[in-house]
Amino acid sequence: MNLDELNEMAEGVRAADTGIAHEVRVCMAASCQSSGAGPVLDGLREAAPSTGCRVKGVGCMGLCSAGPLVAVAPMDGGEPVLYRDVKAEDAQAIACSIGTAPVERLRLPNDLPFFSRQQKIVLENSGVIDPNSFKGYIAVGGYSAMVQALTEMTPAEVLAEVTTSGLRGRGGGGYPTGLKWSTVAKMPAEQKFVICNADEGDPGAFMDRAILESDPHRVIEGMAIAAYAVGATRGYVYVRAEYPLAVERLKTAIRKAKRSGFLGAHICDTQFSFEVEVRLGAGAFVCGEETALMASIEGLRGQPRPRPPYPAEAGLWGHPTLINNVETFANIAPILLRGGEWFAGIGTERSKGTKVFALAGTIRNTGLIEVPMGTRLRDIIEVIGGGIPDGRAFKAVQTGGPSGGCLPAAHLDIPVDYDSLRELGTIMGSGGMIVMDETSSMVDVARYFMEFCMTESCGKCIPCRAGTQQMHDILKTIAKGRGTRADLALLEELCEVVQATSLCGLGQTAPNPVLSTLRHFRVEYEDKLAATSA
Amino acid sequence: MPLPAPQPQVRVVTLKIDGQDVSAREDETIIEVARENRVPIPSLCYLEGLSVWGACRLCVVEIAGTDRLLAACSTRVTEGMQVITNSERLQRYRRTIVELLFAERNHVCSVCVSNGHCELQTLAQRCGVDHVKVPYRHARYEVDSSHDLFRLDHNRCVLCTRCVRVCDEIEGAHTWDVMGRGTDCRVITDLARPWGDSGSCTSCGKCVQVCPTGALVRHGTSVGEMTKDLKFLPYLSRRRHGQ
Ligand SMILES: Cc1cc2nc3c(=O)[nH]c(=O)nc-3n(C[C@H](O)[C@H](O)[C@H](O)COP(=O)(O)O)c2cc1C
Ligand code: SF4
Ligand code: SF4
Numbered sequence: 024m025n026l027d028e029l030n031e032m033a034e035g036v037r038a039a040d041t042g043i044a045h046e047v048r049v050c051m052a053a054s055c056q057s058s059g060a061g062p063v064l065d066g067l068r069e070a071a072p073s074t075g076c077r078v079k080g081v082g083c084m085g086l087c088s089a090g091p092l093v094a095v096a097p098m099d100g101g102e103p104v105l106y107r108d109v110k111a112e113d114a115q116a117i118a119c120s121i122g123t124a125p126v127e128r129l130r131l132p133n134d135l136p137f138f139s140r141q142q143k144i145v146l147e148n149s150g151v152i153d154p155n156s157f158k159g160y161i162a163v164g165g166y167s168a169m170v171q172a173l174t175e176m177t178p179a180e181v182l183a184e185v186t187t188s189g190l191r192g193r194g195g196g197g198y199p200t201g202l203k204w205s206t207v208a209k210m211p212a213e214q215k216f217v218i219c220n221a222d223e224g225d226p227g228a229f230m231d232r233a234i235l236e237s238d239p240h241r242v243i244e245g246m247a248i249a250a251y252a253v254g255a256t257r258g259y260v261y262v263r264a265e266y267p268l269a270v271e272r273l274k275t276a277i278r279k280a281k282r283s284g285f286l287g288a289h290i291c292d293t294q295f296s297f298e299v300e301v302r303l304g305a306g307a308f309v310c311g312e313e314t315a316l317m318a319s320i321e322g323l324r325g326q327p328r329p330r331p332p333y334p335a336e337a338g339l340w341g342h343p344t345l346i347n348n349v350e351t352f353a354n355i356a357p358i359l360l361r362g363g364e365w366f367a368g369i370g371t372e373r374s375k376g377t378k379v380f381a382l383a384g385t386i387r388n389t390g391l392i393e394v395p396m397g398t399r400l401r402d403i404i405e406v407i408g409g410g411i412p413d414g415r416a417f418k419a420v421q422t423g424g425p426s427g428g429c430l431p432a433a434h435l436d437i438p439v440d441y442d443s444l445r446e447l448g449t450i451m452g453s454g455g456m457i458v459m460d461e462t463s464s465m466v467d468v469a470r471y472f473m474e475f476c477m478t479e480s481c482g483k484c485i486p487c488r489a490g491t492q493q494m495h496d497i498l499k500t501i502a503k504g505r506g507t508r509a510d511l512a513l514l515e516e517l518c519e520v521v522q523a524t525s526l527c528g529l530g531q532t533a534p535n536p537v538l539s540t541l542r543h544f545r546v547e548y549e550d551k552l553a554a555t556s557a
Numbered sequence: 558m559p560l561p562a563p564q565p566q567v568r569v570v571t572l573k574i575d576g577q578d579v580s581a582r583e584d585e586t587i588i589e590v591a592r593e594n595r596v597p598i599p600s601l602c603y604l605e606g607l608s609v610w611g612a613c614r615l616c617v618v619e620i621a622g623t624d625r626l627l628a629a630c631s632t633r634v635t636e637g638m639q640v641i642t643n644s645e646r647l648q649r650y651r652r653t654i655v656e657l658l659f660a661e662r663n664h665v666c667s668v669c670v671s672n673g674h675c676e677l678q679t680l681a682q683r684c685g686v687d688h689v690k691v692p693y694r695h696a697r698y699e700v701d702s703s704h705d706l707f708r709l710d711h712n713r714c715v716l717c718t719r720c721v722r723v724c725d726e727i728e729g730a731h732t733w734d735v736m737g738r739g740t741d742c743r744v745i746t747d748l749a750r751p752w753g754d755s756g757s758c759t760s761c762g763k764c765v766q767v768c769p770t771g772a773l774v775r776h777g778t779s780v781g782e783m784t785k786d787l788k789f790l791p792y793l794s795r796r797r798h799g800q
Contacts, residue, residue, distance in 0.1 A: 307738070324734075324735065328611065328631075329609070329611035329628055329631035329632075331632070331633075477739060477740075478738070478739060479738070479739070480738065480739040480740075481738055481739070482716065482735075482737065482738055482739045482740065482741070482742035483612045483716075484611075484612045484613070484614050485612070485613055485614060485654050485657055485658055485661075485715075485716075486614055486653075486654055486657065488661075488716075488739055488740055488742070489657040489658065489660070489661045489740065490657055491739070492661075492694075492739070492740050493657065493660070493691050493692070496692065513690065513691065516653065517653070517691070520649075520650050520653045520654065523617075523626055523650060524614045524617050524626060524650050524654065525614070526611060526612060526614065526628075
């Protein structure tokens with residue numbers, strides 16, 4: 024199959040829709056489903072006019088706090104009408120409104136900054152296509168990047184495009200993706216693997232889940248392109264078992280892609296073959312760490328091992344292995360279609376493209392957003408997020424989960440990119456963003472994340488295993504107002520040792536929430552001490 | 558741990574360890590070269606003849622050109638590498654790590670059968686740990702005395718996994734494993750059954766000999782009587798790996 028034939032196929036799918044004037048899209052991602060999107064979809068299916076209209080379940084539309092969300096979109100490309108907090112009883116009213124005046128009482132204004140200030144690349148199909156439909160993905164130009172790569176580009180050209188784009192890994196580390204790919208590509212080996220890391224264990228993060236639930240084919244397409252570029256023939260998607268919907272949709276997508284010849288042996292009648300399997304993680308945060316993840320796939324205890332050697336050199340069963348995050352792979356198809364230069368034009372000098380964030384905490388609009396790198400933190404929180412509810416004041420924003428840190432109001436005007444965040448003692452991480460108001464205690468926040476690291480430590484190395492427990496004990500004592508100056512000094516010393524000597528990223532970054540709150544909110548610690556130790 | 562397969566034609570490189578020029582085969586690790594040249598690097602989980610584990614973090618060293626500390630047991634030498642094994646900072650970190658170990662479980666040396674022949678004690682002395690400033694945890698741990706010949710005392714275990722590795726890699730029985738997460742980790746025999754009921758244990762005693770502390774000991778030893786003998790290991794390891 025070449026590009027023309029694929030376009031023809033897409034044209035065919037779209038042509039079958041000519042009778043349809045409106046599409047009713049009901050968000051069927053996990054969050055909306057849990058607030059009752061299922062009955063809404065059923066209700067709309069029943070109530071909608073039988074001709075000229077199609078009702079379908081789609082992926083995440085982003086504004087999870089207002090779910091269940093429904094969009095009525097004219098097929099001529101006009102602005103969709105968005106509805107919030109839809110209940111099954113509202114189905115009739117919405118169905119009757121199609122083509123006439125919208126139901127004002129449920130309506131979300133289209134010019135809401137939450138939507139208008141975003142820029143969607145990774146999430147462009149999210150909330151638009153039916154994630155369970157292979158044809159739906161083809162209709163919006165799906166798999167054309169893969170077919171283009173396989174039929175018109177050499178692996179080296181694909182690598183060059185990804186390198187030019189400046190894409191950096193979205194799994195937390197921010198390692199340049201092009202460099203990682205070319206390292207694996209240069210390894211001389213018979214067998215290589217590609218792994219998609221969908222373990223997403225950070226508390227508060229659900230970007231990868233939403234991508235898999237909303238647009239699974241795009242991740243598979245990214246993996247296939249990567250496999251072609253580095254010379255791999257087998258791939259694994261490692262998803263945590265707590266994401267049953269994502270797993271189901273991913274498996275459906277793999278099955279359908281395979282049946283249509285877009286995965287498996289001789290993809291699209293080319294010489295390239297690529298098999299993908301899904302592996303489930305059993306809920307250990309540390310299994311998101313690449314070497315532990317690979318041990319887990321191999322059937323061993325999910326425990327990290329020292330690096331080097333990096334997976335690119337000796338990964339799965341000792342073979343060179345490319346491992347990237349879900350969002351990283353989701354960026355690949357648009358980069359090939361629109362070019363690395365286009366992608367590099369978005370974002371900042373050293374952080375290119377967009378980033379998906381999961382907005383959570385005490386903020387009006389919680390949900391999933393995608394903004395260009397370099398967007399000011401203030402714009403994300405005050406404009407897109409709608410600020411803090413109930414007239415309370417902003418206190419801090421936590422990024423990077425248990426490996427990250429908290430930023431105070433004084434730094435709200437920084438651009439969100441890898442380097443600015445790192446300079447201030449936090450990290451981009453995978454995209455969790457938790458907003459806290461004046462009522463939160465920073466010592467409690469640090470204690471919470473330390474407890475998380477302590478219980479998630481795999482126990483292999485001493486500094487992390489015993490150090491996180493000691494640090495947690497000290498934080499607990501300080502939070503209760505019983506800490507002394509000596510406790511605080513020991514806490515700081517343990518932070519340094521655990522950070523410097525731990526074996527894997529979990530231990531190396533576990534002190535970050537403490538260090539960053541000590542840096543920006545030290546008074547809070549001191550105030551708690553003052554009560555007992557004068 | 559899967560290090561990349563040794564290349565058929567290894568080159569010899571030169572590097573500096575603590576300012577001393579040394580030569581090494583490219584496929585050797587820093588700890589091997591350092592010990593060959595009588596530069597002492599403390600370690601606990603590392604044992605010549607067993608696979609590299611990289612967990613005790615006592616052997617971390619500074620390498621010029623990177624801010625990260627790297628474990629000497631799992632890092633290969635390279636041409637021109639400059640290694641520092643004993644800076645003030647490294648000494649401080651090692652002291653804290655040893656303290657964390659002492660505080661984690663219950664090490665009461667005065668009543669321990671390994672007193673005087675214990676690698677953890679020796680380490681503490683060599684690292685200058687004369688007191689422990691992190692609070693002792695005083696958690697309760699079990700003792701498994703069900704085996705005819707040996708006893709397992711979790712109070713003294715440092716989770717170095719030498720027993721797991723020697724049993725799997727040298728004896729070939731794989732009686733031992735680790736279960737749990739974080740500080741709940743413990744070594745187990747078979748599927749967490751009493752050691753005495755183990756169907757896979759051959760009672761060879763290799764685990765007891767490689768255990769650095771008083772966690773695995775022979776029955777019938779009293780305070781300070783348990784000595785261990787590691788001489789069998791390099792020999793058996795070479796035989797195992799066909800050298
Ligand atoms: C404790 C720990 C947990 C991690 N969890 C994840 C995760 O859930 N998802 C992920 O993509 N990367 C995770 N990572 C990072 C991975 O090790 C790896 O760097 C990443 O998957 C590489 O992909 P990227 O280059 O596309 O970012 C984790 C790292 C550590 C140390
Ligand atoms: S740092 Fe923590 S999670 Fe990582 S290997 Fe060590 S004990 Fe395990
Ligand atoms: S194992 Fe070693 S350190 Fe622990 S009590 Fe016995 S002699 Fe002391």
